[in-house]
Amino acid sequence: MYKDLERQVISAGKCVMCGTCVSACPHDLLAVDEWGKRIVCVGKCPMDCKVCTDICIGLHPIEVDSSEIFGVFSEVVHVQSLMNDVKQYSYFQYQPIHRSLGDIAKPKSGVVSSVLIYLLQEGLVGCAVVAGRRQDEPWRPSPAIATNRNEVLYASGTKPFHCPTNAVLISALANFDRVALVGLPCHIEGVRRLAERYKEFREQIAYLIGIPCGNIFSRDLFTRQAVKKGIDIEEIVAVDFDNAVFKEETPINNLGMYIVTxxxxxxxxSLNEFKAAMAKECIGCKDFSAEHSDLSVATLGAPTGWSTVFIRTGKGKEIIETMVAKGLLTKRQFVYEKVKDKAKLAAQAEMVWLKSQPKTWMSIVTQALIKRARMYY
Known part of the structure; x- marks a missing residue:
């Protein structure tokens, strides 16, 4: 019942805005509000319906399969796209007022976009559910259904904010027999829960590509930090990061993250500014690497222009191997322990920072984050 969802999750500050409940509602009563900030009910919810609360990640947090920071996987490799137009694409190249920003928001390796384009062109899926871009605020994501190469590329690039991607799943399933989805761990887990409950989700969702998530921004807290830095919100076009920050030799406290105007x-x-802007409802999450996806595509530990790809299922492996054989991707082996060590350092640094904060900041949520950091070393 929506009243329970509103009381126990939304008003309680536990909603991660994954959008799963919108697609799960059997009465089609849930929606994302016009600001993209809240789940609302648009009709009278039956008293005996509990679907939304049963599948809610805010009420039932993700359970990870292993004590390993990256979960269970069959293989981990460095992968790079060989589709040059994909690697060079930037959303801003095609926006007249932003054309000078063509180097901003380019894919770091082009792997995710290349995989989606391949799946669409080969007819393996009819569409891809992705985090697209808002026209009015291109730095903010918005749920989108991509059906061709251009729409996939339009959605590419870094957008580290809440996006109710799963809210458009029900529409995608109504119009296409087979669907791929790209999402953060919460989106992937939401889809898995839907697949357990509904046959159409189980049969029609063909591929899940996960994007590992350390922390994401709350829009309100982010804009507050931007204003403190003297930045006009209307001038922001992107939030980007320097790929070098994830290299082995880079100090972990060097975020390499930027607001681009x-x-x-x-x-x-800075680290303090980043932490002050992060979404507090997400910081107790234990699934860093989208463990329940077919492929997890990360930047952590990869050289510039490459991604670290965790292959978790048979069909995930088949995609990578087929695209490599066709000359669409290239891959190479590397020492996994180096990536794992880098992730452990990040967890340790996170806990050190938390313990340095004033006691008034050490809330229950903060304690949950410390618990998460301790998992990994």
């Missing part, structure tokens, strides 16, 4: 200037975010 219309004039092309990059405004660096």
């Amino acid at each position: 219309r004039n092309g200037r990059r405004h660096p975010l």
